Amino acid sequence: MTFTKRLRKPVMRGEVTCSVRIWRSPRVKVGGRYPLGPGAICVTGIREIGFDDITPALARRSGFQGVVDLLKVAKHGAGEKVYLVEFEYEE
Numbered sequence: 642m643t644f645t646k647r648l649r650k651p652v653m654r655g656e657v658t659c660s661v662r663i664w665r666s667p668r669v670k671v672g673g674r675y676p677l678g679p680g681a682i683c684v685t686g687i688r689e690i691g692f693d694d695i696t697p698a699l700a701r702r703s704g705f706q707g708v709v710d711l712l713k714v715a716k717h718g719a720g721e722k723v724y725l726v727e728f729e730y731e732e
Contacts, residue, residue, distance in 0.1 A: 642668070642675040642682050642726070645714055648704045652730055653678050657704040659727050661695055661711055664720040680732035690725045699725075 642660070644652055651657045662668070667687055674681040697707050705711040715723075 642677075642684070642728070644677070649677065651704050652682070653680065655730055657702070658729065659699075659703055659725060661690075661699065661703055661715050662720075662724045662726055663716040664722060664724060665718070666722070667724060669726060674731075677730065680730055682728045683731050684726060684728050686725075686727035688725055690723050692723055694725075695723070 644660070648657060669675065669684050669687060671684050671687060673684045675684070676682075695708050695711065700706070700708045700711040703711055705714070
């Protein structure tokens, strides 16, 4: 699981604990560990949500200023399904 450069440090500090991703199908799995800095992201949950579930509060929790800011970054490839990925950073 990768993050834009500006989100990496907040993720490692535990300030960002979820990510909204727009994929064709899930690219991570619960229990999966994905390297980031000196540690790893451990996925604790993933579920499909709708675009209307992306609120300003969720965008801020994901490390973005707002919904528009999040949507500019969230789409990966030709994806159409929206996923909320919950995670913890472990060193």
